Amino acid sequence: GAVVSQHPSWVICKSGTSVKIECRSLDFQATTMFWYRQFPKQSLMLMATSNEGSKATYEQGVEKDKFLINHASLTLSTLTVTSAHPEDSSFYICSARESGRANTGELFFGEGSRLTVL
Amino acid sequence: AQTVTQSQPEMSVQEAETVTLSCTYDTSESDYYLFWYKQPPSRQMILVIRQEAYKQQNATENRFSVNFQKAAKSFSLKISDSQLGDAAMYFCAYRATGANSKLTFGKGITLSVRP
Numbered sequence: 001g002a003v004v005s006q007h008p009s010w011v012i013c014k015s016g017t018s019v020k021i022e023c024r025s026l027d028f029q030a031t032t033m034f035w036y037r038q039f040p041k042q043s044l045m046l047m048a049t050s051n052e053g054s055k056a057t058y059e060q061g062v063e064k065d066k067f068l069i070n071h072a073s074l075t076l077s078t079l080t081v082t083s084a085h086p087e088d089s090s091f092y093i094c095s096a097r098e099s100g101r102a103n104t105g106e107l108f109f110g111e112g113s114r115l116t117v118l
Numbered sequence: 119a120q121t122v123t124q125s126q127p128e129m130s131v132q133e134a135e136t137v138t139l140s141c142t143y144d145t146s147e148s149d150y151y152l153f154w155y156k157q158p159p160s161r162q163m164i165l166v167i168r169q170e171a172y173k174q175q176n177a178t179e180n181r182f183s184v185n186f187q188k189a190a191k192s193f194s195l196k197i198s199d200s201q202l203g204d205a206a207m208y209f210c211a212y213r214a215t216g217a218n219s220k221l222t223f224g225k226g227i228t229l230s231v232r233p
Binding site: 051 | 150151165209218220228
């Protein structure tokens with residue numbers, strides 16, 4: 001149980017195009033999901049907190065218009081990198097908290113999505 | 119703001135030996151969660167062990183155990199009988215108890231296991 005799936009796992013795009021990454025909780029409902037960015041050999045940096053049915057909360061320094069987050073259902077959050085540039089190339093990871101259960105503190109992670117912008 | 123510090127960027131251990139990864143954190147909360155995550159080359163985040171701050175007993179999971187020192191705000195991970203598959207990046211993480219609380223990670227440590 002508690003599986004989170006990301007799609008695509010790997011994407012290459014041209015500079016200036018937009019890319020959408022999906023994060024799905026497969027066997028549980030997730031009111032809250034989190035999006036992270038990770039550069040090679042570095043830690044995970046939180047980009048934003050995604051809440052179902054409301055606007056995402058972005059961390060300081062993260063461009064809201066650049067990284068659009070939509071959490072339209074209890075099992076799906078999407079991250080859209082708009083007008084991507086090579087500096088947006090990174091590994092993006094989502095995590096989700098299972099709603100409606102006793103809070104164990106644990107978050108469940110997707111497999112990650114590697115974005116390469118040419 | 120909460121911070122998590124992992125001061126050692128790399129460590130190496132001989133197969134079958136024991137290694138301890140250190141972590142300190144800073145918080146003004148009295149109740150919270152602490153985690154160790156493993157990230158192998160596949161980059162999938164794998165939960166190794168979890169500790170609830172209100173529990174005095176140190177968490178254990180098979181070969182993995184923690185030394186939780188709440189007053190010192192220290193949370194080290196001990197890996198016993200190290201195996202080649204333990205080689206990975208390990209992240210210490212903190213999370214407050216609120217439902218929407220975020221996970222704060224340390225910088226991570228790269229563990230290599232020598233055969």
